[in-house]
Amino acid sequence: MTGDLILAIDVGTGSARAALVDAGSGAILEIAASEYDQIVPAFGWAEQRPADWWSGTVVAIRTVLGKHAGSKTGIAAVAACGQMHGTVLVDSQGRLTRDTAPLWNDKRTVGLVAGFEHSNPPSSYLAESGNPPTPAWPGFKLAWLRDNDPEAYQAAATVLMPKDYINLHLTGEIAMDEGDASCSFLMNPRTGRWSSAMIERLGLDAAKLPPIRSPLDILGHVTAEAAGETGLPEGIPVLVGGADYPVAVLGSGVVSPGTASDVMGTSSIITLITPQPLLDPEICNVRTVEGHWGPFTLLETGGDAMRWARRAFHEKSLSYADIVAKAAEAPAGAEGLFFLPFLAGERLGAHRNARAQFFGIGAKHGLAHLHRATLEGVAFAVNRHIRVMEASTGQKLERVVASGGGARSEFWLKIKASAYNVSILVPRETECGIVGCAAMAATALGRFAKVEDAIGHFVHYEHEVLPDPAWAETYARMQPVFDKLYRHSQALYDDLDRLEQR
Template sequence: MRDLYLAIDVGTGGLRSALVDRQGHILAFAHREHEQIVPRFGWSEQRPADWWTGTQETIRAVLAKVDNAANRIAAICTCGQMHGTVLIDDDGRLTRDAAPLWNDKRTAPQVSAFSDRIHQDAYLDISANMPATAWPAFKLRWIAENDPEAMARTTTVLMPKDWINFCLTGQRAQDVTEASLSFLMDWRSRDWSQALCDLADVDRALLPPLRNPSDVLGTLTPQAAQTLGLDPATPVLVGAGDYPMALIGSGVIGSGMGSDVTGTSTIITLMHDAPVIDPAISNVLSAGGDWGAMTLLDAGGDAVRWARRAFHENARSYAEVTADAERAATGSKALFFLPYLSGERLAPSSRAQFFGLTAAHGLPELHRAVLEGVAFSVRQRLDALQGGHGRPDRIVAASGGAKNTLWLRIKASMYGVPYLVPSELECGVVGAAMLMSVANGDNADLPAAAGRMVHFAQEIAPDPEWSEVYDRMMPIYSRLYDSAQGFYKDIEALG
């Protein structure tokens, strides 16, 4: 009985494989780290060959953990880190041993030159995104200028999960979620844009066919099947980028839902039927076909980490710091914290500050103000992300911030939206299993798959009394934010 889904996740820190059952439970999991290469400051690369080695090792590991697993695999689906630009030739050989990753900043000169040369009116309404160092369009431009020999031998550009798919099936393709953040796709047609290729000076012939994540790409090659010990007839899905896949795997399906991934920074995504065209917003196509208007705020868990270090020299645990904050009243006795300890993406010179300190404030208020300050900074961006569609029905929390119940209560009350926490935090793996369940006919569609396979550990509703306090504080926070801008350059000049 083929009742198991084999999910692969090509992460930045390592390769993960998992066996997932029809109810969305992970039965076996294996992880292999791979090296991140930093040839120069701001550069970040990995070897695609290492991803394939890790894939083989982790698949063998999970198959060994479940009885008769190799004969029970219904399908294979991969997600992975986005934007890593892999180049192969006619024979499928890598033309560059290392691929520049999503966090590689070497393309800054290319992005700057593009922005200086071309006004946003020429591309924003096609790409739904502004130029950025992460996008593959600019990585391809850098390679063409700096490694022309490799580019001359290249016939196809793949993303990390597409490279694994090629190793599994021999088929060349990209999916529309990856392409939505490539700066090369027309968001309306969901196909490559000749206009964007021309603007970015990218040869469209290098771009493989675009497929939907749930499409069956092919079956295993005889060599891959023998290497992995699997049936060569096993179907392999096209798959998706890790973040678009994690959206569906956390139950964020359909317009009106939201996602909050709070780690060091905060990524807020609100789902819509179409992109929100705004220079301050990025738009990503989810694995379910909805558009996520997203923004990354540099304020997040780093503010909590800073407070723990600055106030306690890391001698107290995060749980103890949170317990302190729980003793403070809502609004921290009218104490405000602007959480821009490392600047902001759109305003790099921004600084953090406490405002409203009195002799009545102590550590509980300081710690709670930090949590509330991050939430205020998110609320400032929500109206733009909503694109006039109103508040989301619910927001699903993920990453480290999902473990702090007090913070989730603050956010739910701040935004007036219930928060949900998934039971399974490997959301990319669950999302891949959901796609396979639909392709395999075990579920009729993704909403049905979500209802069966996504489980939530808790739901946190807004507190009306807290919401009333935050509604009164928010205009003051916004005025503080605006008035502080005039000081930053002067402060920076002090050295």
């Protein structure tokens, strides 16, 4: 049995998870999780303690090892992925200089971002950063820490992302993978190295940035100290690993141009696979595990639109299945009713203060129309993003792979397939991040020539959702109206903000 298993670790926002995966088939044999909380010191802030990530990882590893007989001698490699953008400061001994790290959803840098946008036109930084500015990026988080916690910043020798901190505990070695680095606002997408221009523009210390390495590289090996804490045997190879988002895209089978990933959780993220990044103020870019680029757009309110409707219309008394069944009572297009799903604003563009709205309500409309319009509004908003990326690449989308909680609703998938007018595939294994970690490790161990081969062997699709021709025709006529509503409503958002300030 020796060498037949891979230990995959996923450092999420809600929990640390560990899984034992069959190195030959990619099948998940055991999985365990250990939860921890977010800390909210002020409105719009979100932090966690990196020490909690490590203690949670230890608990999860020990749990899966205890569940699977012989696993200690059967693990061939360890591969981790983790939440992106969580900015961890450590000193030269690997000790935290700040007990907490601001997370991906922390908005404390919004003022820094606004100031940067005011002083720097996109043409002056997109080629160096590969991305438009947002409060999520670690470059802005580092600038905030420099200004607001100078003692921790000055004492820090290196900045790490969450999975890098776990790898440091496992191996004593430091690196950042290309995926996390590409979304730092500090990596030049052409060279794959830290951008001295962006570092200087943000006033940061280049010496604090770790080496950038391929996620498939062997970073180091489990140390005696880590073995004692986790129960793992000393000396097991540990990969550099990857950011959870591109690793999950990999684990869903999206590895070639013409295919898109639609990750529907709280938000909705559409990712294309392209040879080069798309340098556009409305598009973000992440380096993919297999070495391509993943231009992506993020709709802040994806699955959260249904969660809002369940609370607002039913005070949580109905299940999500009940809401979907109610939406199915209305015809496609909800008889001319539109929903703009910007309940939490937008991440990119000049209108982060965008608002949600229903448009076109008439006496004929009822609750079923409202629910269907909510689901369709998310599909229209995502389709707008798809067409922005298609226009930038000149490449037509051929198929979409769905994952996340939204992939469990067949009805919503049918709406989206019809709005996009392409088929949607649903992976059999929903733990796409774990599968991606296993594929990376199996490739690094030499079981596959390239990671795409591992994915072809590991990933299988449960079913395919095809567009409904009649729905697709209705949605094609509605999409231009949705787009016009989107553009014309922007003039009102600042007015709404001023009303709330009084």
